[in-house]
């Protein structure tokens with residue numbers, strides 16, 4: 001039966017991902033790979049954060065498909081709905097209720113200090129309040145399940161620190177309820193995009209999709225920027241500064257790596273051929289993901305059922321927390337007066 005993860009007594013984790021459609025290599029190496037491993041040791045909740053997505057530019061007409069495609073990606077990489085809950089944030093309405101209540105204990109100064117906020121708001125003439133309040137909703141996502149740990153990329157550590165501060169402040173004011181969640185940081189750090197300039201991100205168009213067919217992987221990888229000093233084919237390259245080489249380190253058999261590096265340094269292999277090997281290895285590693293994705297794309301009702309079950313399981317936990325929160329904050333006034 002799915003749903004066995006509710007109250008198993010294991011430590012609980014929650015993580016979230018934006019509904020950006022099909023996942024990319026950065027999502028996989030930086031996050032999902034680790035989520036798959038954590039399923040065995042923790043009670044796991046994974047949330048597709050559609051209510052966070054509205055704080056940036058987005059097209060409402062495309063959002064449903066992006067949510068669906070992200071769910072397919074999560075299932076394709078090996079999240080197992082019998083061992084974890086996968087759900088869409090807006091289908092558990094308690095998240096936004098708790099976020100509102102957390103407004104009462106969150107200092108505006110802390111929100112204004114967040115790097116992600118400073119970065120995103122600096123490019124805007126008019127800043128939506130949602131961009132500032134984004135980390136409050138993230139804190140609610142985590143604390144509503146009283147999760148003890150949160151697997152995230154390094155870029156999210158600051159938001160997690162603020163989550164702990166919100167937990168502390170709320171507990172101090174209304175009584176002990178929320179644990180202070182710890183970060184579980186995956187080993188990879190951030191994966192650079194194919195442009196070699198910025199982190200791999202859908203909005204920058206510098207990604208390799210994890211569900212791309214081999215030809216598509218090649219057409220993406222062939223655009224990758226390599227060592228800028230290697231202009232002609234027989235210029236010697238520097239694997240240590242080449243983003244293509246750093247991707248080889250994830251996808252190429254470790255026994256083949258010395259050869260890849262040496263052939264680059266001595267210019268015996270050109271960048272195009274080096275990228276071809278990378279593209280083949282990436283496409284090969286993701287073959288099982290493509291197969292699973294094809295299964296789910298042909299059966300959208302199965303994906304919808306997974307998300308509906310996930311939302312039901314999450315709602316049970318969220319409602320337990322909210323009952324406590326409302327009581328401690330003086331909002332179960334009918335009961336209190338009788």
Ligand code: AMP
Pocket residue numbers: 016017018020026027028029030031032151152153154155156189190191192193199200201
């Ligand atoms: P997002 O798509 O921004 O919601 O990210 C979902 C998860 O993937 C988060 O845990 C991120 O830290 C991780 N992630 C996204 N892009 C990258 C990247 N380029 N390198 C490493 N991790 C990433």
Ligand code: TRP
Pocket residue numbers: 014015016017018049052137138141142150151152156
């Ligand atoms: N802000 C996170 C990101 O951009 C996504 C997210 C939302 C999240 N809620 C979360 C991550 C809760 C971890 C826990 O990657």
